[in-house]
Amino acid sequence: xxxxxxxxxxxxxxxxxxxxxxxxxxxxxxxxxxxxxxxxxxxxxxxxxxxxxxxxxxxxxxxxxxxxxxxxxxxxxxxxxxxxxxxxxxxxxxxxxxxxxxxxxxxxxxxxxx
Amino acid sequence: xxxxxxxxxxxxxxxxxxxxxxxxxxxxxxxxxxxxxxxxxxxxxxxxxxxxxxxxxxxxxxxxxxxxxxxxxxxxxxxxxxxxxxxxxxxxxxxxxxxxxxxxxxxxxxxxxxxxxxxxxxxxxxxxxxxxxxxxxxxxxxxxxxxxxxxxxxxxxxxxxxxxxxxxxxxxxxxxxxxxxxxxxxxxxxxxxxxxxxxxxxxxxxxxxxxxxxxxxxxxxxxxxxxxxxxxxxxxxxxxxxxxxxxxxxxx
Numbered sequence: 001x002x003x004x005x006x007x008x009x010x011x012x013x014x015x016x017x018x019x020x021x022x023x024x025x026x027x028x029x030x031x032x033x034x035x036x037x038x039x040x041x042x043x044x045x046x047x048x049x050x051x052x053x054x055x056x057x058x059x060x061x062x063x064x065x066x067x068x069x070x071x072x073x074x075x076x077x078x079x080x081x082x083x084x085x086x087x088x089x090x091x092x093x094x095x096x097x098x099x100x101x102x103x104x105x106x107x108x109x110x111x112x113x114x
Numbered sequence: 115x116x117x118x119x120x121x122x123x124x125x126x127x128x129x130x131x132x133x134x135x136x137x138x139x140x141x142x143x144x145x146x147x148x149x150x151x152x153x154x155x156x157x158x159x160x161x162x163x164x165x166x167x168x169x170x171x172x173x174x175x176x177x178x179x180x181x182x183x184x185x186x187x188x189x190x191x192x193x194x195x196x197x198x199x200x201x202x203x204x205x206x207x208x209x210x211x212x213x214x215x216x217x218x219x220x221x222x223x224x225x226x227x228x229x230x231x232x233x234x235x236x237x238x239x240x241x242x243x244x245x246x247x248x249x250x251x252x253x254x255x256x257x258x259x260x261x262x263x264x265x266x267x268x269x270x271x272x273x274x275x276x277x278x279x280x281x282x283x284x285x286x287x288x289x290x291x292x293x294x295x296x297x298x299x300x301x302x303x304x305x306x307x308x309x310x311x312x313x314x315x316x317x318x319x320x321x322x323x324x325x326x327x328x329x330x331x332x333x334x335x336x337x338x339x340x341x342x343x344x345x346x347x348x349x350x351x352x353x354x355x356x357x358x359x360x361x362x363x364x365x366x
Contacts, residue, residue, distance in 0.1 A: 002145045010135040014128055021124040048153065051146035056157060059167040059251050059323055067169075069153035070160075074173035078185045081256040081342060085192040088349045092199040095356070099203060107117060 005046035012039035026094035026104040030087055037083055041076045048072035165319040165327035166249040174254060175334040179313040182334075183298060186341060190295045193345045197288075200352045209284050212355055213276055220274040230272020237265035245339040249328045255335040259342025266343075267350050275354060287347045294341025301334055 016036030023029040048069030054061060056070035094104060101109050143149055156177060160169045164176060174182050221227055245258030270278035301313075308316035317329035325332070 003139055003142075005145050006139040006142060007136065010132065010139060013135070014132055017128065017131075018124070022121060046145060047142065048148055048150070049146055050148045053148075055252065056169040057167055057252055058161050058169070063161045064158070067157055069148050069150055070156055070169040070173055071150065071153045071178075073170045074178060075181075077170065077254070077256055078174060078182055081260060082185050082189045082192075084260075085189045085196075085345055085349065088353070089192040089195045089199075092196045092352075096199050096203070 005042065005049070009039045009043035009046060012036070012042060024105050024107065026097060026106060027091065029106065030090045030094065033090070034083065034087055037079075041080065044072040044076050161322065163319070164315065164329065164331065165322040166331060167323045167327075168249055168251060168254070171248045171254045171335065172328070172331060174256070175331045175338070176315050176328070179302070179331075179334060182338070183302065183313065186295055186298050186338065189341065189345055190291070193291060193348050196349060196352055200356060203356075209279070213279055216275050216279070218274070219276075221272055227272050230268050234265055234268050234272070237261060237268060241265055241343075245335065246325060248335055249332055250323055250325070255338030256342055259339040260346060262339065262343040263346030263350070266347060270350070270354065278354070279351065282347050282351060284351065287344050287351065290340055291344035291348055294337050294339075294344055297337035298334055298341065301330055301337060304330065 013036055016032050016034075016039065019032030019035065020029055023032060048071070050066060050068050053066045053068040056067040056073065058065070058067075097109060098104050103109060156169055156173060160172045160177075161167055164172050166172045166176075221230075241258045241261030241264070243258075244253035244261055245255055248254030248258060266282065267278070269281055303312070305314040305316040306312055308314075310316050313334075315329045315331055317333075319329050320326035328335075
């Protein structure tokens with residue numbers, strides 16, 4: 001009985017949020033967002049894990065062998081790639097902010113806009 | 115809001131959230147004791163039904179293909195967003211103009227150039243292999259697409275921006291990006307023509323454990339590979355262009 005992987009996911013989520021709240025740089029903020037998002041991958045994969053289970057790939061392995069859950073893996077793998085493009089969009093927004101406000105500190109931007 | 119007040123408010127909220135997360139986590143089945151009916155059923159039936167030995171790929175492109183359609187369009191929308199934001203800031207859309215303004219950044223280190231020369235074909239072949247055999251062994255369109263884009267990006271690292279930019283003309287990459295997304299959606303319509311529901315696997319399942327397995331799943335796999343490769347190349351190009359040909363700041 002172990003809950004450590006789940007608690008790791010919860011910790012990653014909170015640490016990422018802390019980074020977002022205290023961030024003084026939009027690029028750093030985007031990285032913190034990816035940390036927060038990674039916590040969902042850890043949680044999904046941890047939930048689908050089965051002791052002594054193999055990967056859910058039955059090439060050279062007989063069907064019916066003990067395997068981990070394939071559904072959470074499918075969810076995670078698509079999101080890993082898609083999240084990269086979403087982060088690119090956020091970084092492009094950060095560039096745009098820098099061009100308009102000449103700063104990447106979220107606190108200064110709030111002051112800049114009144 | 116004052117910075118210290120904000121952090122204090124966050125700490126209170128985070129403590130509450132942490133308590134809720136821990137309470138809910140302790141209610142989950144213990145780590146390693148997964149009990150999901152859906153996953154178990156797919157583990158039992160996928161290989162017999164679709165003849166693809168990689169169950170994860172079968173879920174991504176077949177059983178939950180509709181989810182993946184959504185993910186594909188998140189990817190597509192993000193890439194369109196990046197191009198809208200970054201291209202609007204350029205003074206010219208013209209590839210030739212960008213190339214003329216680009217500095218001479220040819221890599222001078224022989225070790226890097228030779229290393230790149232070896233890495234490019236190996237990475238590209240690995241990418242194609244990961245995509246093609248994604249139905250059989252670990253891999254698939256998403257992973258292979260990133261590898262293929264990475265192989266092309268090594269051209270920038272080992273040669274120069276000009277070489278990379280000439281190799282990936284904007285209009286071709288843009289077209290490939292749209293074509294990949296469109297192919298995925300249109301393959302879903304193919305199922306309607308065959309009298310099945312949208313994105314249903316409408317082709318024969320083929321031979322187990324070979325490239326012929328999976329029916330329409332393998333075409334969706336290649337459509338995704340094309341879209342992901344093009345998406346990564348568009349992103350590389352857009353950010354690189356700003357790096358090598360920055361726009362002059364307007365006077366405040």
